[in-house]
Amino acid sequence: MGHGSFGRTRLRGSGCALAMLAALAACSPQTQAEASADKGPAAAGTAAAGNHPISGLRVVPLTVTSGDERIGFKVEVADTPESQARGLMFRTELGDFEGMIFPYGGVTAQSFWMKNTPLPLDIIFIGPDRRISNIAAMAEPYSLESVYSVGPVLGVLELRGGRAQELGIEPGDLVEW
Numbered sequence: 436m437g438h439g440s441f442g443r444t445r446l447r448g449s450g451c452a453l454a455m456l457a458a459l460a461a462c463s464p465q466t467q468a469e470a471s472a473d474k475g476p477a478a479a480g481t482a483a484a485g486n487h488p489i490s491g492l493r494v495v496p497l498t499v500t501s502g503d504e505r506i507g508f509k510v511e512v513a514d515t516p517e518s519q520a521r522g523l524m525f526r527t528e529l530g531d532f533e534g535m536i537f538p539y540g541g542v543t544a545q546s547f548w549m550k551n552t553p554l555p556l557d558i559i560f561i562g563p564d565r566r567i568s569n570i571a572a573m574a575e576p577y578s579l580e581s582v583y584s585v586g587p588v589l590g591v592l593e594l595r596g597g598r599a600q601e602l603g604i605e606p607g608d609l610v611e612w
């Protein structure tokens with residue numbers, strides 16, 4: 436899959452970073468649940484990229500800011516009980532800069548399992564401050580064992596297993612969608 440504007444970007448100078456964040460924040464997509472629950476600053480993003488050809492879910496840009504690097508992804512939004520229950524079950528491929536985001540209200544802890552999921556995944560828990568609280572790296576395919584957030588989450592990001600380590604994504608990094 437072509438990366439387009441997605442992937443790693445290094446920001447130099449605070450002026451560049453602030454200008455990019457201000458421009459991106461103006462068109463941040465949010466689900467209805469996020470709009471009512473999010474009391475913080477608007478998330479950075481760009482216009483929705485359409486619907487995913489397999490899941491039919493809406494695809495939006497998501498960025499992880501780690502130090503002075505911004506890593507861009509195109510993620511499917513699982514924002515209904517049905518899409519959250521299905522997640523990435525039965526999927527056999529996930530691109531380098533693709534994933535799925537599960538938005539929540541930021542008030543409760545969450546747990547995930549890998550039932551019917553043939554791909555190993557990095558399950559990234561995002562706290563109410565939009566920073567990564569913990570990562571369940573390389574979750575085992577088909578496992579019924581739950582992995583847990585360390586506290587309440589605003590969202591959970593699933594990436595192909597091993598990508599978080601490959602890209603240097605770690606707890607404390609900022610996630611915006």
